[in-house]
Structures are given as structure tokens and as C-alpha cells.
Amino acid sequence: MASSSLSQLYSYLKPHRGSLLLGVFTLLTTNALGVAIPWLLAQAIDDLGRKLTSGGLLYYTLLILGLATVMGLIRVWSRVLLFSIGRRVEFDLKGRIFAHLLRMSPAYFAQNPVGDLINRATSDVENVRRLLGFALLSIINTFFAYTLTLPVMLGLDGALTLQCLAVYPLMFLAVWLFSDRLRSEQIAVQRGLDGLSSLIQEDINGISLIKVYAQEENERRAFDQKNEQLLKANLSLALSRNLIFPLLGGLASGSLLVLLWFGGPRLAEGSLTIGAFAALAIYIERLVFPTALLGFTITSYQRGQVSIERIERILSVAPSIVERSDAVSLEPVRGAIDVKALTYFFEDSDRPALDGVNFHIEPGESVAIVGAIGSGKSTLANVLPRLLEIAPGQVFLDGVDVTYLRFDSLRTAIAYVPQESFLFSATVEENIRYGRPDASEQAVVAAARQARIHDEITDFPRGYRTLVGERGITLSGGQRQRVALARAFLMDAPVLVLDDSLASVDNQTAEEILQHLARQKRTLLLITHRLSAAAACDRILVMERGQIAESGSHAELLRRGGLYRQLWEQQELEKALS
Numbered sequence: 001m002a003s004s005s006l007s008q009l010y011s012y013l014k015p016h017r018g019s020l021l022l023g024v025f026t027l028l029t030t031n032a033l034g035v036a037i038p039w040l041l042a043q044a045i046d047d048l049g050r051k052l053t054s055g056g057l058l059y060y061t062l063l064i065l066g067l068a069t070v071m072g073l074i075r076v077w078s079r080v081l082l083f084s085i086g087r088r089v090e091f092d093l094k095g096r097i098f099a100h101l102l103r104m105s106p107a108y109f110a111q112n113p114v115g116d117l118i119n120r121a122t123s124d125v126e127n128v129r130r131l132l133g134f135a136l137l138s139i140i141n142t143f144f145a146y147t148l149t150l151p152v153m154l155g156l157d158g159a160l161t162l163q164c165l166a167v168y169p170l171m172f173l174a175v176w177l178f179s180d181r182l183r184s185e186q187i188a189v190q191r192g193l194d195g196l197s198s199l200i201q202e203d204i205n206g207i208s209l210i211k212v213y214a215q216e217e218n219e220r221r222a223f224d225q226k227n228e229q230l231l232k233a234n235l236s237l238a239l240s241r242n243l244i245f246p247l248l249g250g251l252a253s254g255s256l257l258v259l260l261w262f263g264g265p266r267l268a269e270g271s272l273t274i275g276a277f278a279a280l281a282i283y284i285e286r287l288v289f290p291t292a293l294l295g296f297t298i299t300s301y302q303r304g305q306v307s308i309e310r311i312e313r314i315l316s317v318a319p320s321i322v323e324r325s326d327a328v329s330l331e332p333v334r335g336a337i338d339v340k341a342l343t344y345f346f347e348d349s350d351r352p353a354l355d356g357v358n359f360h361i362e363p364g365e366s367v368a369i370v371g372a373i374g375s376g377k378s379t380l381a382n383v384l385p386r387l388l389e390i391a392p393g394q395v396f397l398d399g400v401d402v403t404y405l406r407f408d409s410l411r412t413a414i415a416y417v418p419q420e421s422f423l424f425s426a427t428v429e430e431n432i433r434y435g436r437p438d439a440s441e442q443a444v445v446a447a448a449r450q451a452r453i454h455d456e457i458t459d460f461p462r463g464y465r466t467l468v469g470e471r472g473i474t475l476s477g478g479q480r481q482r483v484a485l486a487r488a489f490l491m492d493a494p495v496l497v498l499d500d501s502l503a504s505v506d507n508q509t510a511e512e513i514l515q516h517l518a519r520q521k522r523t524l525l526l527i528t529h530r531l532s533a534a535a536a537c538d539r540i541l542v543m544e545r546g547q548i549a550e551s552g553s554h555a556e557l558l559r560r561g562g563l564y565r566q567l568w569e570q571q572e573l574e575k576a577l578s
């Protein structure tokens with residue numbers, strides 16, 4: 001294993017070194033007792049063979065029973081200790097990965113497939129857990145088993161011990177060779193399962209499409225094909241498993257036969273006692289399991305090493321948007337926004353999504369941002385709460401550069417409702433309360449009323465306690481948008497940024513919501529394709545190819561006869577035609 005992975009492993013283990021030391025000590029004790037018991041048995045056989053007394057019989061029986069009981073208890077303790085280290089490292093790593101992912105920006109998730117990240121946080125962490133539970137236990141155990149048992153065996157009969165153990169390298173080799181095969185077969189089974197579950201998930205999600213295009217038969221055939229691949233992979237894994245264990249059993253019996261073959265004549269000539277013969281037979285059996293496990297452990301190490309590298313690759317990516325160490329809080333926030341020569345390039349793009357944007361918004365002013373698809377409206381909305389990283393000196397809140405603001409201060413100052421209204425699989429109330437978990441019930445209801453969703457919520461089966469999302473009821477697009485709006489209203493932030501957040505809400509309701517917002521003294525940035533909503537704002541910024549093409553009130557822009565007038569007339573014509 002590469003030294004970097006070993007040092008990584010050490011860093012995972014470091015917080016649990018107390019348990020580790022105790023675990024090593026318990027394994028040492030178990031192995032010492034495991035050597036002592038057969039040795040005592042050998043003494044008992046030879047002593048009692050010479051002269052059988054009931055006192056002697058009772059002494060040996062009780063002594064061996066007592067030691068075996070202690071050994072059994074310590075063995076259980078050693079396993080609990082060492083396996084729990086694996087579980088605790090798994091717990092630590094999952095927590096670290098999740099906390100790290102929470103610090104990453106949305107752009108990171110656009111570049112790293114979520115499925116891949118979930119896999120690393122689950123199956124890679126699981127591999128590390130196995131490595132630290134099973135492999136650690138097995139290596140320490142094998143080390144003690146050999147270092148304590150071999151000297152005693154050699155002391156009983158050196159030549160015979162070496163003859164019997166000659167079979168062991170074969171056993172180790174068999175396991176090592178098979179574990180590679182077992183590993184690739186396990187991966188094939190896992191892939192087969194993944195493929196089958198993604199197909200089922202995709203088909204259930206797209207069931208309407210399958211029916212509309214009459215593709216049931218094709219989908220069934222695709223399923224059969226994947227199911228058959230899984231069956232073959234499972235059968236091949238079962239075959240390997242059923243071969244390796246009997247093979248190991250056979251090799252172990254082989255060493256017992258060697259013991260019988262070479263030890264039998266020694267028994268007859270009296271150079272080996274029956275007790276020593278029995279002890280050797282037990283020691284040979286005792287070493288079978290650690291030897292076999294050592295082979296599996298090597299595979300476990302290899303798999304663990306790959307997983308450690310993959311996990312560390314996630315953890316080593318620094319978040320692109322970080323809070324400065326000298327970041328400041330802004331209190332109270334009035335809500336003035338200044339944007340100066342704001343330019344933004346997406347990665348891998350040579351055309352700026354925002355190209356020298358300048359504007360000033362007074363506290364409490366409502367400003368609509370309109371423009372064609374792809375003109376840069378959402379990019380601008382994402383830049384304000386720093387969901388996209390910008391260089392300092394371009395965006396200011398109350399005159400303070402937003403890149404110098406503490407995250408908590410910035411996020412409580414600007415409430416942002418994105419285009420896609422995401423709801424968690426929780427109750428309506430929990431979804432609204434998301435940004436302010438301690439908000440009172442009255443505040444939640446007031447926010448829902450402002451978002452014009454309260455009446456519909458009270459009609460839901462369990463009112464505000466109705467579950468939404470995968471585990472609950474399905475809300476319409478307009479309802480989802482209004483729950484997301486209520487969530488933002490509850491934040492009561494001085495600045496509100498709505499990115500096309502009323503698109504699925506009917507005209508009448510959208511107008512009522514906007515009228516309510518107009519009565520409030522908060523700064524509003526309303527990104528919208530609906531020009532009638534934009535017309536109600538104090539000012540309109542018209543975007544074109546990442547730049548502000550026009551700016552002014554609805555009446556001014558109509559009089560100017562530029563891009564806004566064209567967009568307005570086009571929308572009026574569409575309305576008339578529909």
C-alpha cells in the first residue's frame with residue numbers, strides 16, 4: 001500500500017487510538033490463551049494417560065473450561081472493539097464528506113455527477129470501514145497467532161511442525177488468487193444490481209412516456225437482458241465461493257494427514273507423546289483461519305487503497321466560494337445594491353455570461369430584469385447572494401463589497417427564490433420554515449398568506465402538516481413555486497430576488513403577490529418573462545447578451561421604442577392571438 005494511503009489510514013485511526021490499543025491487547029490475550037489451552041490439554045492427556053485420578057480430571061476440566069470461557073469473552077470484546085473502530089471511522093468520514101459537500105458551490109455539482117458523489121460517500125467509505133474493521137483485526141490476529149503458536153509448535157516437535165505447515169503457502173496462494181476473482185465477480189454483481197435498479201427507477205419515472213410511445217415490450221426486453229447479466233454474475237460468484245471454501249478445508253485436512261503420516265510412526269516409537277500429537281493437531285487447525293484470512297486481507301487493502309484515494313480526491317477540492325477571514329457583518333441592512341462593471345465567465349466558456357453590467361438600486365425600490373432567453377438574467381440573480389464566485393469590487397450591498405461579507409449576514413440580507421422551486425420530502429410547514437426553523441406558527445401562516453398559498457394548504461389532507469415530495473402528496477408547479485415563495489417571505493430579508501418564481505402562477509394570483517410586495521419596503525429584483533409583472537415595478541432593466549441594453553420605467557421604455565417595446569408588442573400580440 002502506498003505510503004500516502006498508509007499515512008491517510010493512520011490519520012483516520014488517530015482519534016480512536018485508545019480503542020485500537022485496547023483491541024490489540026485483547027487480541028494478544030486471546031491468542032495467548034488459544035496457545036495455552038491446547039498445551040494444557042496435551043499435559044492433561046499425558047498426565048491422565050499415565051495415572052487417571054478423579055481429582056486430576058476435575059482440575060484439568062475446570063482449568064480448561066475457565067480459560068476457554070475467559071478467552072471466549074475476551075475474543076468477543078476484541079471484535080467489538082476493532083469492528084467499532086471501523087464503524088466510527090465510517091461515521092467520521094461520512095460526516096466529513098457531507099460537511100465538505102455542503103461547502104461546495106452549485107457549480108461544483110454541475111461538474112461532478114451526484115451519483116458518483118453518493119457512491120463515494122457510501123461504497124468507498126464502506127471499503128475503508130472493512131479495511132479498518134476486518135483487515136485490521138485479521139492482520140493483528142494473524143501476527144499474534146503465528147508469533148505465539150509457532151514457537152510452541154516448534155518446541156513440541158520442530159521437524160513435524162515444518163512438514164505440516166508446508167501445505168500453508170499453498171492455502172495462502174489459493175486464497176490470494178481466488179480473492180482477485182471473487183473481487184471482480186462481486187463488482188460484476190454490484191454493477192448488475194446498479195444497472196437493474198437504475199432501469200427500474202428510470203422506467204417508473206418515465207412510465208407515461210413508455211406508454212405514449214408504446215415501448216413496454218422494448219423496456220421488458222432491456223430488463224430481461226440486464227436481469228440475465230445479473231443472474232450470470234451471481235452464479236459465477238456462487239461457484240467461486242463454493243470452490244474456495246472446500247479447497248481450503250481440503251488443504252487444512254491435508255496438513256492433518258501429513259501430521260498423521262509423519263507423526264504416527266513417532267507415536268509408535270515413543271518420541272512423540274499422544275498429548276503433543278493432539279496439541280499439534282489443534283494448533284494446525286488454529287492457524288488455518290488466520291492464514292486464509294491473510295489472503296482476503298490483501299484484497300481488502302487494495303480495494304481500501306483505491307477508495308481512500310477517491311475519498312481524499314473529494315475532500316482535497318477546496319470550495320471555490322469561501323468566506324474571508326476578515327469578513328464583516330452588515331447590520332442593519334437598508335437594501336441598496338450597486339453593481340459595477342460586473343463581468344462573469346462560466347468555466348470552459350469564452351463568451352461572458354455577464355459583460356460589464358452597471359446599475360444602482362435604491363433601498364425599497366422594485367426593479368424588474370427582463371430579456372431574451374440566455375441573456376444573463378439568472379446568472380445575475382445567482383451572483384448577488386454569491387452562489388457564483390465573482391472577483392471583489394463588482395457587487396455592493398449598502399456600499400459594502402459582498403465578497404467581504406460574512407455568509408450568514410449576506411444570506412439573511414438577500415432572500416433568493418431560484419427558477420426551480422425545490423421542496424424537501426417533509427411537511428409543508430417544515431418546507432416553509434426551512435430558513436427560520438424557530439419561526440412561530442403565526443409567522444408561517446402569514447408568509448403562506450402573502451404567497452397566496454394558505455387557502456390551498458388548509459385544503460390539503462393534513463393542512464400544514466401534509467407531507468410533500470416523494471413520501472407525500474405531489475404539488476402542482478404553481479403550488480410548489482408559492483411554497484418556495486412563502487419560505488423566502490418568512491426570511492423577511494431586506495432584499496428579495498425572485499428568478500422567474502411566478503412563472504407557473506396564474507396572472508391574477510401573481511398580480512396579488514406583486515401588489516403585496518410593492519406595499520412592503522424591501523428591495524425587489526424581479527426576473528420575469530411576464531412583462532405585465534415587470535410593468536408594475538419602479539424600474540425595468542432590459543438585458544441582452546450579458547449587458548444592460550435599456551433601463552427605465554415601463555412608460556419610458558415604451559416611449560423609447562427600443563428592445564423593450566419590441567418585446568412588449570410581441571407579448572401583446574401573443575395575448576391577442578390566444
Ligand SMILES: Nc1ncnc2c1ncn2[C@@H]1O[C@H](COP(=O)(O)OP(=O)(O)OP(=O)(O)O)[C@@H](O)[C@H]1O
Pocket residue numbers: 110346347349353371372373374375376377378379380
Ligand atoms: N452552468 C453553466 N455553464 C456554462 N454556461 C452557462 C451555465 N449557465 C448558463 N450558462 C450560459 O450563460 C448564459 C446566460 O445564461 P442565464 O441562465 O443567465 O440566462 P437567462 O437570461 O437567465 O435565461 P432564461 O431566461 O432561459 O432563464 C447563456 O448563454 C447560458 O448558456
